[in-house]
Amino acid sequence: MATLTAPHxxxxxxxxxxxxxxxxxxxxxxxxxxxxxxxxxxxxxLDTGLPHPKAEAWKYTPARxxxxxxxxxxxxxxxxxxxxxxxxxxxxxxxxxxxxxxTLNGRYEQTLSTxxxxxxxxxxxxxxxxxxxxxxxxxxxxxxxxxPADNPFVDLNTSLCGHGILIRVPEGKQVRLPxxxxxxxxxxxxxxxxxxxxxxxxxAGSSIEIAEVFESQGSHGSTTNHVLEVYLAEGASANITKLxxxxxxxxxxxxxFIYHEAKAQSQTNTITVSxxxxxxxxxxxxAGSESYAALNGLYLADDALHVDNHTEVxxxxxxxxxxxLYKGIAAGKGQAVFNGKIYVAQDAQQTNAFQSNRNILLSxxxxxxxxxxxxxFADDVRxxxxxxxxxxxxxAIFYMQARGIGKDEARRLLLGAFAQEVVERIGTEMLRQEAxxxxxxxxxxx
Amino acid sequence: MATPLxxxxxxxxxxxxxDILKGLSLDIRPGEVHAIMGPxxxxxxxxxxxxxxxxxxxxxGGSVQFQGKDLLEMAPEDxxxxxxxxxxxxxxxxxxxxxxxxxxxxxxxVRLHRGxxxxxxxxxxxxxxxxxxxxxxxxxxxNRSLNEGFxxxxxxxxxxxxxxxxxxxxxxxxxxxxxxDIDALRIVASGVNKLRSQDNAFLVITHYxxxxxxxxxxxxxxxxxxxxxxxxGKELALELEENGYAFLSE
Numbered sequence: 037m038a039t040l041t042a043p044h045x046x047x048x049x050x051x052x053x054x055x056x057x058x059x060x061x062x063x064x065x066x067x068x069x070x071x072x073x074x075x076x077x078x079x080x081x082l083d084t085g086l087p088h089p090k091a092e093a094w095k096y097t098p099a100r101x102x103x104x105x106x107x108x109x110x111x112x113x114x115x116x117x118x119x120x121x122x123x124x125x126x127x128x129x130x131x132x133x134x135x136x137x138x139t140l141n142g143r144y145e146q147t148l149s150t151x152x153x154x155x156x157x158x159x160x161x162x163x164x165x166x167x168x169x170x171x172x173x174x175x176x177x178x179x180x181x182x183x184p185a186d187n188p189f190v191d192l193n194t195s196l197c198g199h200g201i202l203i204r205v206p207e208g209k210q211v212r213l214p215x216x217x218x219x220x221x222x223x224x225x226x227x228x229x230x231x232x233x234x235x236x237x238x239x240a241g242s243s244i245e246i247a248e249v250f251e252s253q254g255s256h257g258s259t260t261n262h263v264l265e266v267y268l269a270e271g272a273s274a275n276i277t278k279l280x281x282x283x284x285x286x287x288x289x290x291x292x293f294i295y296h297e298a299k300a301q302s303q304t305n306t307i308t309v310s311x312x313x314x315x316x317x318x319x320x321x322x323a324g325s326e327s328y329a330a331l332n333g334l335y336l337a338d339d340a341l342h343v344d345n346h347t348e349v350x351x352x353x354x355x356x357x358x359x360x361l362y363k364g365i366a367a368g369k370g371q372a373v374f375n376g377k378i379y380v381a382q383d384a385q386q387t388n389a390f391q392s393n394r395n396i397l398l399s400x401x402x403x404x405x406x407x408x409x410x411x412x413f414a415d416d417v418r419x420x421x422x423x424x425x426x427x428x429x430x431x432a433i434f435y436m437q438a439r440g441i442g443k444d445e446a447r448r449l450l451l452g453a454f455a456q457e458v459v460e461r462i463g464t465e466m467l468r469q470e471a472x473x474x475x476x477x478x479x480x481x482x
Numbered sequence: 483m484a485t486p487l488x489x490x491x492x493x494x495x496x497x498x499x500x501d502i503l504k505g506l507s508l509d510i511r512p513g514e515v516h517a518i519m520g521p522x523x524x525x526x527x528x529x530x531x532x533x534x535x536x537x538x539x540x541x542x543g544g545s546v547q548f549q550g551k552d553l554l555e556m557a558p559e560d561x562x563x564x565x566x567x568x569x570x571x572x573x574x575x576x577x578x579x580x581x582x583x584x585x586x587x588x589x590x591x592v593r594l595h596r597g598x599x600x601x602x603x604x605x606x607x608x609x610x611x612x613x614x615x616x617x618x619x620x621x622x623x624x625n626r627s628l629n630e631g632f633x634x635x636x637x638x639x640x641x642x643x644x645x646x647x648x649x650x651x652x653x654x655x656x657x658x659x660x661x662x663d664i665d666a667l668r669i670v671a672s673g674v675n676k677l678r679s680q681d682n683a684f685l686v687i688t689h690y691x692x693x694x695x696x697x698x699x700x701x702x703x704x705x706x707x708x709x710x711x712x713x714x715g716k717e718l719a720l721e722l723e724e725n726g727y728a729f730l731s732e
Contacts, residue, residue, distance in 0.1 A: 432574050434537075435570065435573070435574040435576070436559075436576075436584070437535070437558035437562065438534050438559075438567075438568050438570070439567075439584070439585075439588040439644060439648065440559050440591045440592040440595070440648065441559060441584075441587055441591055442559050442591065443559065445587065449583075449584070450576070450578075450579070452579075453576065453577060453627075454578060456578050
């Protein structure tokens with residue numbers, strides 16, 4: 037039987053067109069230092085194109101899935117926001133004490149955003165105006181933290197980036213209110229391939245709490261190709277939660293790069309509950325002594341959602357620690373992928389690296405591909421990893437039934453307990469509650 | 483004589499193609515405590531498993547009536563809701579689910595089944611505090627994951643505590659004494675004694691006579707080869723303790 041492949045667009049041709057248009061709109065900025073990076077990224081993307089179907093990093097999640105149909109590559113535009121956005125007024129974030137920053141098809145929409153934190157705590161700027169003002173943070177870190185190796189989508193995003201958001205926290209500040217990004221893909225007019233971009237620069241000793249919510253609407257479907265770069269100066273810390281809850285016709289490539297100077301700390305929680313195809317790339321570079329990265333993830337694969345988490349922890353200097361816990365549940369014909377790479381450089385002695393990936397399969401047709409990938413060049417390290425794939429324990433279900441709890445309720449309790457270990461690590465309470473609500477809804481359905 | 487609460491008639495059951503129960507009959511009336519003793523492999527735990535509805539066991543003949551209803555037709559959770567409680571020989575550890583949460587769900591599902599209103603958080607905690615005293619249960623233990631890291635004694639106390647919370651009509655204790663030291667045994671047994679009433683009944687399955695010093699039965703049955711081969715009063719337990727099961731092979 038012949039394999040049916042959905043039609044997909046020639047992305048390099050689209051990128052070439054979009055880049056040419058984008059450059060025209062940039063005016064004087066084409067001579068600036070940032071545009072040189074965009075140009076290089078564009079050239080690299082044209083050169084590499086989409087990852088080959090046999091490329092190891094894209095083996096279980098073919099890159100062409102993200103360009104199925106007739107995607108419209110969205111570059112910089114001044115178009116007014118489309119569609120109506122009920123989620124912004126009635127969603128879980130409405131009325132909360134938080135900074136809410138909205139991107140619509142990749143473009144930062146200031147009119148849909150609310151900034152409550154004072155400017156001496158955190159500066160929030162559109163990248164377009166930051167670039168015009170020759171922002172030093174932008175120049176120092178834009179496209180310098182993100183690594184396009186094995187991930188051409190990063191170059192695609194960089195080449196078309198002019199409408200992202202820059203967050204800068206000065207030294208010694210605690211940003212008290214969380215910053216919640218709403219990345220909305222609107223496929224109500226056509227099928228966008230959006231390129232949202234965020235750069236967060238946290239000064240020495242400062243701390244920030246960030247949430248990124250990915251949503252979608254519209255019958256044409258969409259692809260979001262997001263890049264988040266985070267730079268943590270000495271002793272800075274960031275708590276990042278991602279809540280990926282797009283519609284079943286919306287795909288997402290979410291590439292996040294966190295760079296740690298000495299004693300910097302990060303925690304990233306990636307929660308994937310819905311969407312079509314979701315690919316997460318999370319890279320934490322521990323580049324300063326005694327820095328720390330925690331990587332937590334929870335993913336729910338089902339008939340609608342294929343989810344792939346590729347993580348990489350780079351231990352570059354001695355005395356750093358990383359803790360990684362990813363948990364997944366696959367139902368129906370759902371497929372999930374976890375690839376956890378831990379790299380320990382030759383100098384990075386006294387490294388502590390922990391990794392755990394646990395999965396539950398709820399049906400015979402569900403599947404999980406899990407792979408720890410350890411590249412250790414130092415000899416004095418503590419590195420543990422473990423991966424499990426199992427089913428809900430029958431004995432525990434029977435025990436609950438023997439106490440009068442129905443079988444379905446028993447399964448829900450067990451799934452909730454399984455997920456809780458990750459969910460309880462979400463720092464922002466409103467996000468934790470929203471994640472719990474979405475999980476419960478999912479558990480009801482399987 | 484009162485009508486039996488539980489009436490087992492000529493029960494046959496097998497697991498993995500092997501016949502274990504071969505014609506077991508037993509009537510239990512309200513207010514009675516029955517002990518089932520017998521050598522290893524006699525079918526004691528199979529009886530508990532069949533009564534509580536474990537799927538792996540196949541009933542090949544006979545009947546079990548509980549308060550006039552066909553028990554074998556019911557799903558395990560419905561048996562529990564109707565008032566059958568099995569105290570497990572090996573209570574299951576469930577990481578991530580606290581005893582409190584677990585019991586609140588269980589108590590309310592049982593209450594709804596009985597046409598009672600669900601308890602709110604305050605009433606539930608009040609009930610819990612009251613019943614904790616039955617087995618000297620520690621509050622801190624209840625906030626932890628269910629049975630996770632509990633000692634053998636703590637697990638068995640938790641079983642009796644759950645029984646106190648769910649107020650069953652028939653309590654089945656499956657080798658509850660196994661792995662208990664004497665102090666834990668006393669606490670567990672005294673908990674069961676506090677729950678005894680004229681309206682409920684207990685089926686105590688045990689290999690040793692020791693437990694029956696504390697939970698004094700009205701009837702003792704010897705189970706061997708999948709059937710009850712001898713029945714008597716509490717003195718039968720002492721006789722078995724003294725002479726063992728040698729008479730079975732005579």
